[in-house]
Amino acid sequence: MSATSAPGDGGTAEAAPAGFFRSRWVSPPPDLEQLDPSVLAPGFRAAGVACGLKGAGETDVGVLLCSTERVDSALALTANASAAAPVRLCRDECDAAAIRAIAVNSGNANASTGDQGYRDAVQMRDAAADALGVARRAVAIAETGTIGVPLKADALVGGVRDAAAALSDHGGVDFARSIMTTDREPKQCAVRVCGVTLSAQAKGAGMIEPGFATMLCFVQTDAVVQEPDAALRSALAGSMERITVDGQMSTNDTVLLQATGAADRPLPEGLLDAVLLQLALEIAADGEGATRVARIQVREARDDAEAERVARAIGNSPLVKTALFGRDPNWGRIAQAAGQALAGEELEELGPDRIDATELGAETAEPELSVALGRGQGAAHLYFSDLTYDYVRINAEYTT
Amino acid sequence: MSATSAPGDGGTAEAAPAGFFRSRWVSPPPDLEQLDPSVLAPGFRAAGVACGLKGAGETDVGVLLCSTERVDSALALTANASAAAPVRLCRDECDAAAIRAIAVNSGNANASTGDQGYRDAVQMRDAAADALGVARRAVAIAETGTIGVPLKADALVGGVRDAAAALSDHGGVDFARSIMTTDREPKQCAVRVCGVTLSAQAKGAGMIEPGFATMLCFVQTDAVVQEPDAALRSALAGSMERITVDGQMSTNDTVLLQATGAADRPLPEGLLDAVLLQLALEIAADGEGATRVARIQVREARDDAEAERVARAIGNSPLVKTALFGRDPNWGRIAQAAGQALAGEELEELGPDRIDATELGAETAEPELSVALGRGQGAAHLYFSDLTYDYVRINAEYTT
Numbered sequence: 001m002s003a004t005s006a007p008g009d010g011g012t013a014e015a016a017p018a019g020f021f022r023s024r025w026v027s028p029p030p031d032l033e034q035l036d037p038s039v040l041a042p043g044f045r046a047a048g049v050a051c052g053l054k055g056a057g058e059t060d061v062g063v064l065l066c067s068t069e070r071v072d073s074a075l076a077l078t079a080n081a082s083a084a085a086p087v088r089l090c091r092d093e094c095d096a097a098a099i100r101a102i103a104v105n106s107g108n109a110n111a112s113t114g115d116q117g118y119r120d121a122v123q124m125r126d127a128a129a130d131a132l133g134v135a136r137r138a139v140a141i142a143e144t145g146t147i148g149v150p151l152k153a154d155a156l157v158g159g160v161r162d163a164a165a166a167l168s169d170h171g172g173v174d175f176a177r178s179i180m181t182t183d184r185e186p187k188q189c190a191v192r193v194c195g196v197t198l199s200a201q202a203k204g205a206g207m208i209e210p211g212f213a214t215m216l217c218f219v220q221t222d223a224v225v226q227e228p229d230a231a232l233r234s235a236l237a238g239s240m241e242r243i244t245v246d247g248q249m250s251t252n253d254t255v256l257l258q259a260t261g262a263a264d265r266p267l268p269e270g271l272l273d274a275v276l277l278q279l280a281l282e283i284a285a286d287g288e289g290a291t292r293v294a295r296i297q298v299r300e301a302r303d304d305a306e307a308e309r310v311a312r313a314i315g316n317s318p319l320v321k322t323a324l325f326g327r328d329p330n331w332g333r334i335a336q337a338a339g340q341a342l343a344g345e346e347l348e349e350l351g352p353d354r355i356d357a358t359e360l361g362a363e364t365a366e367p368e369l370s371v372a373l374g375r376g377q378g379a380a381h382l383y384f385s386d387l388t389y390d391y392v393r394i395n396a397e398y399t400t
Numbered sequence: 401m402s403a404t405s406a407p408g409d410g411g412t413a414e415a416a417p418a419g420f421f422r423s424r425w426v427s428p429p430p431d432l433e434q435l436d437p438s439v440l441a442p443g444f445r446a447a448g449v450a451c452g453l454k455g456a457g458e459t460d461v462g463v464l465l466c467s468t469e470r471v472d473s474a475l476a477l478t479a480n481a482s483a484a485a486p487v488r489l490c491r492d493e494c495d496a497a498a499i500r501a502i503a504v505n506s507g508n509a510n511a512s513t514g515d516q517g518y519r520d521a522v523q524m525r526d527a528a529a530d531a532l533g534v535a536r537r538a539v540a541i542a543e544t545g546t547i548g549v550p551l552k553a554d555a556l557v558g559g560v561r562d563a564a565a566a567l568s569d570h571g572g573v574d575f576a577r578s579i580m581t582t583d584r585e586p587k588q589c590a591v592r593v594c595g596v597t598l599s600a601q602a603k604g605a606g607m608i609e610p611g612f613a614t615m616l617c618f619v620q621t622d623a624v625v626q627e628p629d630a631a632l633r634s635a636l637a638g639s640m641e642r643i644t645v646d647g648q649m650s651t652n653d654t655v656l657l658q659a660t661g662a663a664d665r666p667l668p669e670g671l672l673d674a675v676l677l678q679l680a681l682e683i684a685a686d687g688e689g690a691t692r693v694a695r696i697q698v699r700e701a702r703d704d705a706e707a708e709r710v711a712r713a714i715g716n717s718p719l720v721k722t723a724l725f726g727r728d729p730n731w732g733r734i735a736q737a738a739g740q741a742l743a744g745e746e747l748e749e750l751g752p753d754r755i756d757a758t759e760l761g762a763e764t765a766e767p768e769l770s771v772a773l774g775r776g777q778g779a780a781h782l783y784f785s786d787l788t789y790d791y792v793r794i795n796a797e798y799t800t
Contacts, residue, residue, distance in 0.1 A: 079744045080736065080739040080740055080743055081742035081744070081745050081747035082735045082738060111732065111736070112732050112751050147730075148730075148732035149732075246718045248717060248718070248719055249739075250736070251735070251736050317647075317648060318646045318647070318718070318791070319648055319795055322791075322795035322796040323795065323796070325792065326797055330547075330548075331512075331548055332509075332512050332548035333547065335482045335512040335547060336480065336482055336547060336648065336649075336650070336651050338482060339480040339481040340481075340482075340649040342482075343479040343481055349514060350512060351512050387718070387792060387796075388792060388796075389789050391718070391792075392722055392725065392788060392789050392792060395722035396787075396788075397726055
């Protein structure tokens with residue numbers, strides 16, 4: 001992963017960034033060193049093991065622990081009104097500002113599972129707290145996978161204990177694997193810059209239009225983060241909140257930032273934003289069936305909220321998404337989607353002078369699209385993946 | 401089309417209605433006679449011919465004329481802010497309550513075509529008015545097809561004149577063919593009941609989530625319709641406004657009701673509703689790539705508007721639509737979509753006791769789904785088609 005150069009896309013003047021930061025849209029701080037991706041920030045250990053939820057010996061349960069007593073944390077949870085049991089338990093009982101440990105599983109989202117599901121979530125959390133010797137309110141849990149299926153709680157509790165016994169300061173990749181569902185690859189990074197280290201793991205794939213978080217994302221650092229909640233919300237606003245795969249807000253979205261402060265230095269400006277944006281783009285690029293990700297920029301809206309509404313209408317339009325897949329520079333579909341978002345209002349006609357969809361039809365790796373509404377100064381952008389045969393196959397042929 | 405019995409779906413106690421009214425969800429008035437579908441209501445003549453917009457000699461331009469001077473009409477047009485030139489021209493210049501003639505074409509939507517597109521629409525309308533000897537304000541036009549492509553106006557004007565010269569009281573099917581785009585079959589009917597006749601033609605296929613109308617739909621009758629606008633709005637609210645194919649509001653939606661009153665009798669109660677609902681269901685069933693149509697009923701919402709919001713979130717969810725295609729009784733995706741529509745609100749967990757998705761997984765022809773939110777007395781329903789490989793193929797491989 002370190003220092004391999006990404007293929008040029010031929011479409012931009014800037015040099016393509018190397019390694020983890022592959023996207024043309026991400027600007028990491030200068031002089032950043034990329035570490036082995038299994039490395040965790042100092043003070044953190046993690047593990048991922050198999051407990052039979054996904055079958056075939058696949059890694060499906062993980063634990064991550066901050067070994068220092070001091071930790072500043074921030075937790076973002078889905079706004080979905082059908083939130084899963086682990087999300088509700090975290091809301092009910094976690095001390096979100098001081099979370100030391102997290103237990104995770106894939107294969108079962110423990111969502112729409114009733115009172116039994118909530119009791120199973122409590123049992124999972126208690127097993128992690130006991131095995132790690134950490135107070136219950138300092139343990140978060142996150143689950144992802146099928147909705148509405150009873151959890152194999154005994155297997156999961158056994159898995160949590162096995163993972164707690166296997167903690168390692170090189171457990172980042174195993175931990176990232178333990179949260180994969182229809183993801184093609186684990187998503188994680190470890191970077192060092194200005195004397196601080198930051199590691200992060202995420203997963204995505206389907207049901208991706210985060211309200212303020214994506215499916216699951218965990219970030220650890222030894223930097224000092226004075227206001228972790230504000231730092232996380234701000235970074236999420238420019239990353240996870242700017243992607244859509246299928247317009248579907250998950251029942252399980254969870255993002256956790258943990259900072260020990262042991263390095264006695266602040267997080268370099270822009271680092272958290274760059275890491276979360278690259279992870280968000282990887283989630284979009286690895287969206288179910290996705291073959292490419294575009295950015296739509298909406299300008300000249302009455303205000304930013306209107307621009308946002310138009311950007312989401314375009315990025316979630318199945319007609320625009322199939323055009324992205326089919327390399328069809330079909331700007332008429334962008335005009336239609338924008339017009340739907342502004343239904344009933346006066347709008348100057350959106351012709352090719354106002355819509356740039358050229359890269360939609362080209363083989364550009366990360367096509368850049370734009371529309372100027374001619375109504376004011378509001379702006380917004382959104383990254384979205386394409387709608388492909390494989391999206392239909394994955395979601396029609398398998399229960400996910 | 402007359403009196404052929406539809407195959408039973410094995411899922412309902414009621415006998416399947418015969419002929420045009422194939423759906424279990426449509427209740428036409430009793431003692432209804434189905435006429436040859438090419439027949440038009442007395443006083444109306446129509447034609448469809450080829451002028452080269454679609455190529456390969458396909459019927460792509462049509463004209464329909466009410467020969468009596470007296471006609472009461474109602475016109476519904478898309479709310480899309482990127483409305484096409486023909487829609488804007490109708491808004492600007494039509495006397496919506498007294499429309500005698502309509503000229504239509506397929507192959508080019510004349511949308512996002514700038515000032516030239518508007519001038520082309522005027523030219524088309526004027527050609528029809530002149531050829532038919534009807535005042536310009538009594539002529540509506542409607543176009544459907546590709547967005548953002550200049551219209552071959554000369555060919556179209558020639559086609560309008562040819563069609564005007566070919567008018568026939570058996571022109572219903574040719575006229576219906578002249579508005580087809582990705583539709584698999586023309587959609588029309590002619591019925592007689594209680595001494596009045598009603599004929600109708602429609603088209604759909606893609607970009608279908610009408611704001612108050614579908615792509616194109618024309619209805620003619622010799623009945624007396626006292627308040628055509630109210631009658632049309634009410635019938636649309638229960639039909640065209642209750643379907644979605646891909647959640648995309650068209651730039652060109654147009655519905656026209658014309659009533660001569662020559663039969664000196666009122667429209668039988670429920671007839672217009674039944675005809676428009678069956679046409680709406682045919683549009684959904686013939687949605688791009690669609691293999692089946694389901695009905696979602698949302699009950700126990702705080703109010704009808706909330707139920708409507710939840711129904712649209714479910715009917716437009718690509719995860720629910722692929723489950724409909726894959727015969728996957730995946731009620732968890734219904735819980736997720738409902739939870740997204742109610743994001744940030746308190747909601748009792750939606751388990752299998754509140755969601756009935758059994759028919760999603762069965763081979764039932766018209767699966768019936770329901771969700772009870774447990775929040776109040778509000779209700780709404782929506783008909784939606786599935787998301788299939790063919791939807792992706794049609795929209796990725798061709799410019800539409």
